[in-house]
Structures are given as structure tokens and as C-alpha cells.
Amino acid sequence: MPPESIESHFQQISAARDRFWYTIHALLSATANISKILWPNPRDDRDQEDARELREDLHIDDTLPLANRRMRNHFEHIDTRIERFAQQKVHYIDTNIGHKAINVNGQPAVYMRNFDPEEYAVTYQNETLLLKSLMEAVVELRSRVQLFGCKT
Numbered sequence: 001m002p003p004e005s006i007e008s009h010f011q012q013i014s015a016a017r018d019r020f021w022y023t024i025h026a027l028l029s030a031t032a033n034i035s036k037i038l039w040p041n042p043r044d045d046r047d048q049e050d051a052r053e054l055r056e057d058l059h060i061d062d063t064l065p066l067a068n069r070r071m072r073n074h075f076e077h078i079d080t081r082i083e084r085f086a087q088q089k090v091h092y093i094d095t096n097i098g099h100k101a102i103n104v105n106g107q108p109a110v111y112m113r114n115f116d117p118e119e120y121a122v123t124y125q126n127e128t129l130l131l132k133s134l135m136e137a138v139v140e141l142r143s144r145v146q147l148f149g150c151k152t
Contacts, residue, residue: 021095024115024122025075031134032072034141039067058144065129065137074113074124081112081124 038055039062040046055061074081085092093102094112100123102109114123120132
């Protein structure tokens with residue numbers, strides 16, 4: 001295979017990986033926006049009581065995976081996370097797709113963002129979000145909103 005073909009192949013792989021991570025980030029942002037409707041930030045002007053009543057009407061409790069926006073926050077504020085890593089002089093691996101099994105200088109690597117295709121899970125450092133559970137929660141919420149009489 002000529003070197004140009006190899007380079008083109010690696011560029012295609014890199015572009016596909018970038019699109020994959022953009023999609024994950026978009027998914028996390030979209031579900032966080034749903035979360036903000038149901039669990040508004042206490043510092044915002046939105047009435048907490050209105051949100052609580054909406055959750056009651058839709059029979060939603062705080063255990064729904066949508067309630068937790070931490071993974072979205074990690075992705076949204078990756079710049080500050082990278083700065084912290086740089087200050088600690090930690091070796092890390094970012095935007096990995098696969099199993100976390102790499103050592104750096106004999107030490108387990110720290111994964112900034114990882115996707116495990118077998119678990120269908122996104123991990124930021126030690127926090128893992130199961131995407132299937134998140135998507136199931138979105139589908140369930142949609143059906144509850146439809147039953148409540150809202151158009152989606």
C-alpha cells in the first residue's frame with residue numbers, strides 16, 4: 001500500500017473517531033438539557049416547586065439516570081480538567097474507544113474520556129455512565145410525557 005493510502009486511511013479513522021466523540025458530547029448535552037427542566041439548578045430563577053410538581057405529574061423520581069449531569073459537566077468543562085491534569089503532571093489517555101488496559105511507565109493509565117463498546121459506557125476518569133440506561137430513560141420519559149397529554 002503506498003504511503004499516501006496509509007495516511008489517507010489514518011485520516012479517515014481519525015475523522016470518524018472525532019465524529020464519534022462529538023456525537024457523545026451532543027448526546028450528553030441534550031440529556032443534560034432535559035435534566036435541567038426536571039431538576040433546575042437551585043441558583044437559577046426557575047421555581048424549584050414547579051419542577052418538583054412536573055416530576056410528580058410525570059411520576060419521575062431522583063433515581064432516573066437523567067438526574068445526574070456530572071458526565072456532561074466533565075465533557076463541557078474539559079478545558080479545566082485538562083489544566084488540572086497538566087498541573088499534576090499526570091499521564092492520561094483521552095478519547096479512547098475500547099477497554100481500559102494500558103499502563104504508562106508501569107502505572108495504570110488515567111483515562112480522561114473512554115468509551116467501552118461492550119458495556120456501552122462512557123467513562124471520565126473513575127466515573128462511568130451507562131449509555132443504554134440513559135437512552136432507556138429518555139424513551140421512558142417521552143412515553144410518560146405523551147401519556148400526560150403533551151405533544152412530542
